[in-house]
Amino acid sequence: MKKEILSGNEAIARGAYEAGCRVACAYPGTPSTEILENTVNYKEINSSWAPNEKVALEVAIGASFGGGRALCTMKHVGVNVAADPLFTLSYTGVNGGLVLVTADDPEMHSSQNEQDNRNYAKFAKVPMLEPADSQECKEFTRLAFELSEQYDTPVMLRTTTRISHSKSIVALGERANDLPEPKLIKNAAKLVMLPGNARVRHPFVEERIKKLSEAGADMAINRRELRDTSIGIITSGVCYQYVREALPDASTLKLGMVHPLPQTLIREFAAQVDKLYVVEELDPFIEEQVKAMGIAVTGKELISLCGELSPGRIRTAFGLQQPPADAGDKLPGRPPNMCPGCPHRGVFFALNQLKAYVTGDIGCYTLGFMPPLSAMDTCVCMGASIGMATGVSKVVSAEEKKKVVAVIGDSTFLHTGINGLMDMVYNNSTATVVILDNRITAMTGRQDNPASGFTLMDDPAHRIDFPLLCKSLGVRHIRVINPFDLEQTKNVLREEMERPEPSVIITDKPCVLVKREGVFHKGPVYEVAVEKCTGCRACLKIGCPAIEWRPAGDGSKKGTAFIDPLLCTGCDVCRQLCKFDAIRRAK
Amino acid sequence: MNNRITNILLVGVGGQGILLAAEILSEAVLLAGFDVKKSEIHGMSQRGGCVVSHVRYGAEVFSPTVPEGEGDILFGFELMESCRSLPLLKKGGAVVANDLRIAPPSVLMGQEAYPEWVTERIRERFPDFLLLDGQKLAGEAGNVRAANTVLLGAVSRRLDIDEQYWLQAIEKMVPKKAVEVNKKAFLLGRSVDWSKP
Ligand SMILES: Cc1ncc(C[n+]2csc(CCOP(=O)(O)OP(=O)(O)O)c2C)c(N)n1
Ligand code: SF4
Ligand code: SF4
Numbered sequence: 001m002k003k004e005i006l007s008g009n010e011a012i013a014r015g016a017y018e019a020g021c022r023v024a025c026a027y028p029g030t031p032s033t034e035i036l037e038n039t040v041n042y043k044e045i046n047s048s049w050a051p052n053e054k055v056a057l058e059v060a061i062g063a064s065f066g067g068g069r070a071l072c073t074m075k076h077v078g079v080n081v082a083a084d085p086l087f088t089l090s091y092t093g094v095n096g097g098l099v100l101v102t103a104d105d106p107e108m109h110s111s112q113n114e115q116d117n118r119n120y121a122k123f124a125k126v127p128m129l130e131p132a133d134s135q136e137c138k139e140f141t142r143l144a145f146e147l148s149e150q151y152d153t154p155v156m157l158r159t160t161t162r163i164s165h166s167k168s169i170v171a172l173g174e175r176a177n178d179l180p181e182p183k184l185i186k187n188a189a190k191l192v193m194l195p196g197n198a199r200v201r202h203p204f205v206e207e208r209i210k211k212l213s214e215a216g217a218d219m220a221i222n223r224r225e226l227r228d229t230s231i232g233i234i235t236s237g238v239c240y241q242y243v244r245e246a247l248p249d250a251s252t253l254k255l256g257m258v259h260p261l262p263q264t265l266i267r268e269f270a271a272q273v274d275k276l277y278v279v280e281e282l283d284p285f286i287e288e289q290v291k292a293m294g295i296a297v298t299g300k301e302l303i304s305l306c307g308e309l310s311p312g313r314i315r316t317a318f319g320l321q322q323p324p325a326d327a328g329d330k331l332p333g334r335p336p337n338m339c340p341g342c343p344h345r346g347v348f349f350a351l352n353q354l355k356a357y358v359t360g361d362i363g364c365y366t367l368g369f370m371p372p373l374s375a376m377d378t379c380v381c382m383g384a385s386i387g388m389a390t391g392v393s394k395v396v397s398a399e400e401k402k403k404v405v406a407v408i409g410d411s412t413f414l415h416t417g418i419n420g421l422m423d424m425v426y427n428n429s430t431a432t433v434v435i436l437d438n439r440i441t442a443m444t445g446r447q448d449n450p451a452s453g454f455t456l457m458d459d460p461a462h463r464i465d466f467p468l469l470c471k472s473l474g475v476r477h478i479r480v481i482n483p484f485d486l487e488q489t490k491n492v493l494r495e496e497m498e499r500p501e502p503s504v505i506i507t508d509k510p511c512v513l514v515k516r517e518g519v520f521h522k523g524p525v526y527e528v529a530v531e532k533c534t535g536c537r538a539c540l541k542i543g544c545p546a547i548e549w550r551p552a553g554d555g556s557k558k559g560t561a562f563i564d565p566l567l568c569t570g571c572d573v574c575r576q577l578c579k580f581d582a583i584r585r586a587k
Numbered sequence: 588m589n590n591r592i593t594n595i596l597l598v599g600v601g602g603q604g605i606l607l608a609a610e611i612l613s614e615a616v617l618l619a620g621f622d623v624k625k626s627e628i629h630g631m632s633q634r635g636g637c638v639v640s641h642v643r644y645g646a647e648v649f650s651p652t653v654p655e656g657e658g659d660i661l662f663g664f665e666l667m668e669s670c671r672s673l674p675l676l677k678k679g680g681a682v683v684a685n686d687l688r689i690a691p692p693s694v695l696m697g698q699e700a701y702p703e704w705v706t707e708r709i710r711e712r713f714p715d716f717l718l719l720d721g722q723k724l725a726g727e728a729g730n731v732r733a734a735n736t737v738l739l740g741a742v743s744r745r746l747d748i749d750e751q752y753w754l755q756a757i758e759k760m761v762p763k764k765a766v767e768v769n770k771k772a773f774l775l776g777r778s779v780d781w782s783k784p
Contacts, residue, residue: 336634549697
């Protein structure tokens, strides 16, 4: 058998391929993004980026109803967006198997919260599998498709960042070729969820969960491992690995299915060990249910509700090790920064100068909140900037209203920003919206979107015309600007902020990482003429990583700026800040 | 086989090619017949933040991350980041670091200085320390960009993995036209005499 080292995400894509999956649809989001970036390598799977998670799930639902196996993937907060179809999909069930991957992010390595999406499985009454390494990612994906069809239910597969982004050895298999051909079958009683039909489906859903819980006792993925029986630990996912590392002698009940819980198996295991624990990240999801079964168990008394676990944290919780004493040396931090030549930089520089109150959104541009740009005041969830700008404007004074600007990226605007803009026009908000159109979904690693002109499968596609879209929503003042022209950027912003009507400003320079031909051009690089540089530090105020302050070295505060020619993209922004003409194109 | 796990940490700054080095290492270990796990966080780190990659191998590996204070070797691509990750190493662990300083934003903006003492601090706490000018050696091998591979060669001396597996892993993971240079760079690093103090 062929073995490869795969990440959890690569293994899920492989599992979908082997399961005969035909359609994969997603909206990118760390740590889930690479699943679709890998399904696209299998020509048998139609892979696509949807504008948001709700649409992605709806596409998958359609594919399933049509009889094909469908995969839908998203980061944990994406399920909030897709929750509406999910909860009723639980009632309709499926035709072709449907697997929804939720990639959770304990520790918030790249997320705005660390919600525990196991709760969604319970809430929506659907089964959830949780793999503990890449081999299981592949196997559980396959199994999830089978369970989905067998029990007529969508199946959720939950990973966490450490599972999605860790690599381990996977044995590859073949693609299933014995699946029925998809075709249209009408079945309103199952697929049209109006009250009359839904009332019939609800008892089915309750019965289904009961059956799954009973079947769970015999599922190989729920595995009892008896070692020293003085301690028994119920655990799942990556926590199982940490437990094996930290407490190698303890007995474990490793749950591959975390919802519904296999109650019989839990009772048996509890009876076999002297003291029972649950080790789980985030919420006491398993613990509370075990307690509700009337079984004494220890969990969150020992283990934090916050952040991700590690072998060390578990050892400390079980009193086997002191928390690490060595905190290391105090060193300058290394926060992420926008790239040299990033088109977002100039906009935030101008907003800072205009002392705007910026309702922000999520993307690379969220880094605009950091010094020295320091020009973002809020960030809640994708698409929130526009609605919040309207809301803030409703309560503050007429003078303060003029300071309110919503800033949103192209992908985020298409994700859930359009509705906010519709509301602004409809309800006469006076705020200003800036759409940062950098031609890509950059934050998550350069994915195409409906405004980039290409699909995930690399086919040319229609490019959304932002001015036209905004016009059709009723926005009367739409300005397209070059964000590398600081003067223009600042003037247009000032004018539109003053205007007591909704207006939209669209920037039109691409992300420097766009690889597609004819989009991003690296210009001639810039240099500092040392003889002219007075060391005023004005150019440092845009925080370009290509510009470095070089101290004179005589102990004084004097020094000069230096531009790293390997990093500079020639965007021209720093030149406009130098009053002494010390920055120029390198010869 | 006893289940002694070898724990390696690769640390540096986003964009330095840490992930590729970790992939070559993992691949060599796989070819040598070990179980292996590799873990790192990407995401915000892509925009010039720090990157820490964990590679663990042995007969059976559980946790994908190296338990705190159990690292055997720290493979540093940048000095300050090497220093930052020292608490992950076990007592008496080894450090191979590239003699390279990349200024973080606060230093670029002249708000603080790059700490001069990082090299001394590493040596003081981990005497089993090899400081290499990766760029210079890579230049000798034919391409300054192969600095990581030179360092990987130096690290390889301390790992019980046959040379052939390393070379096969390089062939598999590196773009075709760069294979020869990288093999040369690897062997150059591997030839550096680096014995335990
Ligand atoms: C509901 C939800 N889905 C996905 C994400 C992950 N995510 C954060 S920002 C972003 C896209 C940003 O793209 P864009 O708005 O174009 O800004 P850019 O990064 O290109 O500047 C994504 C997909 C999220 N935070 N929330
Ligand atoms: S990836 Fe693109 S959008 Fe993100 S910071 Fe870099 S240049 Fe800006
Ligand atoms: S021109 Fe100036 S601001 Fe633009 S990338 Fe080069 S150094 Fe940075």
